[in-house]
Structures are given as C-alpha cells and as structure tokens.
Amino acid sequence: MKDSAALEDDRQLARRAQDGDQTAFASLIDRYSERLFNMLLQMCNGNSDMASELTQEAFVRAYERLSQFDGASSFYTWIYRLARNRAIDIRKRKKPIASDPHEMHDPGHQDDPGSQMQQNEMQNIVQGALQELDDEQREIILLRDFDGHDYAHIASLLDIAEGTVKSRLSRARKALRTIIENNVGADQIGGLLS
Template identity: 40%
Template sequence: MQSEAELVRLARQGDESAFALLVEQNQSRIYNLALRMTRNPDDAAEFTQEAFLNAWRGLSKFQGESSFSTWLYRLTSNLCIDFLRREKRRSGLSMTVSLDDEEEGRQADVPDERFSPEQSAERREVQELIRAGLRSLSEEHRRVLVLRELDGLSYAEIAQLLGLEEGTVKSRIARARLALRKYLIVTGNFSSASSSTP
C-alpha cells in the first residue's frame, strides 16, 4: 500500500488515480468535520467536494510541512468558517428555516426508531441546547472545541491545523468549555453542581 506522501507526490505529477485514493482515505473525516461545523448535511457534502477540488487545484502549493490530511482539514475548516461568517451576516435566517418551511420541518421530525418518543424528544432538546451553546461562543473558541470534542483531534493536531502554539490551543479549549458550561447554567439547562463534573 502506498504511503500518503507517495500518493501526494504522484498526484502532484497529475496522477488522478493517486488523488482519488487520497480522497477515499480522507472523505469521511472531512465530511464529518464539515458536518459538525455547518450542522447541515447538504452544506457538509458541498464543502467536502469543494475542499477536495481546492486541494487538487492547489497541490502545487502544498509544501508537505504538515500531512496532507492536516492540510485538507485546514482547507475545509476555512471554507466552513467563511460560510458561517456569511450566514451570520444574513441575520440568522438559516436558524428560522425549519420554522417557516413546512417541508423542512417535516424532515426534521422523522423519528429515530432506536428511541422512544420521549427519549427522542429529550435527545433532540439536549442536542439543540449544545448547538445553541456552541453558537454563543466566539469563532475561535467554537472552532477549537469542535475539533477537540467532536472530531477527536489531539492538541498537537489542532495546533498544527490552526497554526497555533499547543499551549494556546489548550487555553482556548479550557476557556471554551468554561464559556459553554456558563451558558448552559445561565440558561437554566444544567445545574452548577452537574457542571462541575469533568
């Protein structure tokens, strides 16, 4: 099996099959990153495709200072952040779509057969509370928290991905966790006692 470095070298020479293998190896991780950042499967799929397209076009600029997958994470993360900034400027219209669009609302109400109606409702409510909490964070805090807690990246990987010192990443994550807890306590969704557990 060819290494990532070898596949990148071949792809830079125009070998499309080598690039296809790189896509195959990274596709699910990149899609999951985009989905966690945008919270929309269609947007995630679009940004996954766009990230790979940008990677193919920009292979000549890839210096190999980080791994290809880390570089790809950076491309995807930047695409999603640009998108979220644009959405924010649209005065939060995307947050009201499910209220105004009946078809969208019906899709959101499809039950999860693995849970009782009560469990499903509670699960959805908790997920929405967490999403709202994440939206309340600053961009820099939300970004590191998503990469750490949802995507499972190490501090070192996040530091490399974002071009930060590892200590900066750790302090931002600590502040982000604190801010998220504070938000959940202030909104009355968690008690301060429960929030003191790690």
Template identity: 40%
Template sequence: MSEDKNILARARRGELPAFEELVTLYEKRVFAVALRSSGSPEDAADITQETFLRAWRGMDSFRGDSGFSTWLFRIAMNLCVDHARRKNAAPLTQPLVGEDDMERPIPDPAPTPEQRLDNSELGRELSEALNEVSEEHRQIVLLRDVSGLSYTEIAETLEISEGTVKSRLSRARLALRDTLLRRGNILPPAPSKQPKGGGQA
C-alpha cells in the same frame, strides 16, 4: 503511515486516482466538521466538496511543511468560517453528529420516534449552544472534539502554539458548559453538604 505518504506523493504528481484515495481517507472527518459547523447536511456536503476541490487544485503548492490532514482541515475551517459569515451567523437548526455519524456522510433518515425526539431536541440545543460561543472557541471544539485532531495538528491548522490550543480549548469547553447551564440543558453541580453534627463540639 508510509502508505499514506506514498499516496500523497502520487497525488502531488497529479495522479487523480491517488487523490481519490485521499478523499476516501478524509472525507468523513471533513464532512463531520462541516456538518457540526453549518448545521446542514446539504451545506456540509458543499463545504466538503469545495474543500477537496481546492485541495486538488492546490496540490502543486502543497509543500509538505505540515501534514496533509493539517493543510486539509485548514482549508475546511476557512470555508466553514466563510459559510458562517455568509449566513450571518444564523442559529443552527440541525442536530449535531455523534461518533457513529462520522462513519457515514448522510444521517440515517428514519430514526425511531423516540430517537427522533431525543436527538432532535438535544442536538438542536447543543447546536444552538455551540453557535453562541465565539468563532475562536467553536473552531477549537470542532477540530478537537469532532475531528479528533491532536493538539499539535490543531496548533498547525490554526497557526497558534500548543499552549494556546490547550488554554483556548479549556475556555471553549467552559463557555459551552456555561451556555448549556444558562439554557437549562444541564443541571448545576449540587451544593456540598456538611456532615450532620460536623460543626458541633
């Protein structure tokens, strides 16, 4: 991490090559969050670009009170919220990204027919379900389950306590599960069965 601090120090001095190294370090995670939030690779690319543009312009005002990644994701989440408001919370239509997609900024354009069917249907349902939960719950899921931020980082990003992060994440996952149940995407748990003869004397 000392190397990251060195890069950050150089970037804060206005060294563009150092900032470009920070872009390389974080752009895939920012893109993944933006993609799942916006549902559009094109919009996600715009959000990612604007995130780093604002970060570069604001490097001289970054005091280091929180980690660079925390500050960066705060910018990204604010842009995601602004984008959703501009779109008037329109339903998402693009598949959600998975772990492999975080390793490349552009999804594979040529999946097999079977993959296309599975990914498009399941991804669309997950996207629409995520869009139905509150913005508060969607943010927490994006930061934790997409970006993989720690509870501490999320608390700093959203400016809430770690306890609030944990309770909000729990409620968000329950809300998402309830939405998927209601939409028929997952099956409810099977009712427990009494052993035969269990009630006889």
C-alpha cells in the same frame, strides 16, 4: 510511528495524484472526505448543504493545488485548512450561516435519530449549547472533543501556540458550561446525569 507512516502515505498519494494517478487522489478522498464533511457539518451548525459544498470545494481546491502540498503536515490538516479558510470567507460575506441544529437529527440522514434523541437528552442540550458558542470556541471544542485531535495538531491546524490551544479550549468549555447552566439550570445538570 503510525502518524509518520500515514504522513508518508499521504505524501506518496499526493505525489502519485500529481503524476496523474487517478486512484491515488480517490484514495485521499476516501480517506478524508467523510471526516472532513462531518467536521464541517458541525462547524456549519448542521447545514449539510453548506458542509457538502465546502467539502467538495476543498477537494477541488486541493486537487488544483496538489503541487503545493509538501507533506509537512497530514493531508487532512492541509485540506482542513483549505476548507476552514473558505468557511471563514463565507462567514465574512454572508452572516450568519444558516443554522438549524435539528437538521443534524434529520431522520433522513440517520439510522435511528429519534431513539438517539430520547436516549441522550444531555447530548441534545450540549449540542444546542455548542451552536450558541461563537465560531472560534465551537471550532476548538469540535476539533478536540468531536474530531479527537491532540493539542499539537490543533495548534498546527489553527496556527496558534499549543498553550493557546489549551487556554482557549478551557475558556470555550467554561463558556459552554455557562450556556448549559443558563439553558437548563445548574441544579438540573446533575439530574440529567443520574
């Protein structure tokens, strides 16, 4: 019920934006831009410039194509696809995306990243391992665990079967675990948790 209400709301906002209502599109931006930016930030290996530009470009493209938004999916799903598509284009043209996992802990961007790093060594290890995954595997883990989408939504986002989402996710997690074990040693993982 909540989802359908949000969907209807997205559709109404998009329709109003098409009709020239400036506040409607601003509402959509308010609602989704930060979420999209953060997701893209993770996908771009912490490159905030890239994430900023992809976010901006996605909204510009979305605005240009508002008439194509039919409301079948949420606005976020739609704009995520636009951003993702563009990110894929960039990856094809320019490899690799500038990667700096430590940038995500830039003190200039976080309230207290230093203490956060100290508090959770495991998080850093996982984050480093995530950057070593290939794009496809990293994306599906982020969509599920970072962005919190359910399987059906991920399937819709990636245009694949729900069962494929599960199996791909399972494979990505195994890959992630292998990387972590290789980086820190299988016997040390338990120690990190204690």
